[in-house]
Amino acid sequence: MEKKSKVNGVSPNGTWDSKYGTMYKFEVSFENGDVGEYNSKTQDQNKFVQGQEAEYSITSREYNGNTFYTIKPVQAQQSFGGGGYKKDPETEKRIARMSVLKVAGDLVINGDVQLHDLTKIATFLEHYVNTGEDSMTKLYDARINEVKDQLPF
Numbered sequence: 064m065e066k067k068s069k070v071n072g073v074s075p076n077g078t079w080d081s082k083y084g085t086m087y088k089f090e091v092s093f094e095n096g097d098v099g100e101y102n103s104k105t106q107d108q109n110k111f112v113q114g115q116e117a118e119y120s121i122t123s124r125e126y127n128g129n130t131f132y133t134i135k136p137v138q139a140q141q142s143f144g145g146g147g148y149k150k151d152p153e154t155e156k157r158i159a160r161m162s163v164l165k166v167a168g169d170l171v172i173n174g175d176v177q178l179h180d181l182t183k184i185a186t187f188l189e190h191y192v193n194t195g196e197d198s199m200t201k202l203y204d205a206r207i208n209e210v211k212d213q214l215p216f
Contacts, residue, residue, distance in 0.1 A: 065137055067118045068093035070111050076100065091134050097121055099132030110136040156193070163188035 076088040083104065091111045092098045099121055101111060111117050111134070118137040123130050167185040170176040176184050191197060 065118065065120050066093075066095070066097065067116060068095040068097065069116050070094075070113050073101075073108075073111050073113055075106075091119075093117075093119075097132070097134075099134035101134040101136075159189055159192045160185070163192060 071092045071094055072090075073092075074090045076090045078088065079086050079102075086102045086104065087106050087108065089101045089103060089108060089111070090098065091101045101108070103110070111119070120135050120137060122133050122135075124133070125131075164181075164185045166188060167176065167181050170184060171178050171181050
């Protein structure tokens with residue numbers, strides 16, 4: 064559960080060895096009455112500073128009939144450019160091209176398309192991915208309209 068409160072106190076409470084190296088334990092108490100253990104990779108942790116308000120999550124676990132509380136800082140989400148991360152349109156186009164080229168290549172490998180038609184199929188698929196427009200149907204309809212007076216039906 065995420066909470067926000069002023070830090071009343073931070074006391075070092077030993078160390079322990081983890082797969083990431085030595086972890087430093089701190090007992091952290093908050094103005095709202097919450098108390099728990101925070102584990103830091105550094106001896107000089109700065110996530111919880113006495114007198115400053117902090118956003119944190121607190122979880123409990125039972126062990127041998129006792130309840131232990133663990134405190135973790137809430138990480139602020141990074142914002143890029145004020146409105147979230149903006150993707151480069153050219154990068155997006157290259158990704159789409161690579162994807163449709165892969166599909167067209169698979170069609171060639173499967174024998175569904177001739178090698179000399181690979182880029183035509185890839186271009187058609189890229190157009191569809193970028194616009195949602197089925198250009199093959201448009202071409203087919205246009206061709207039918209051109210030759211419909213020559214059709215036997």
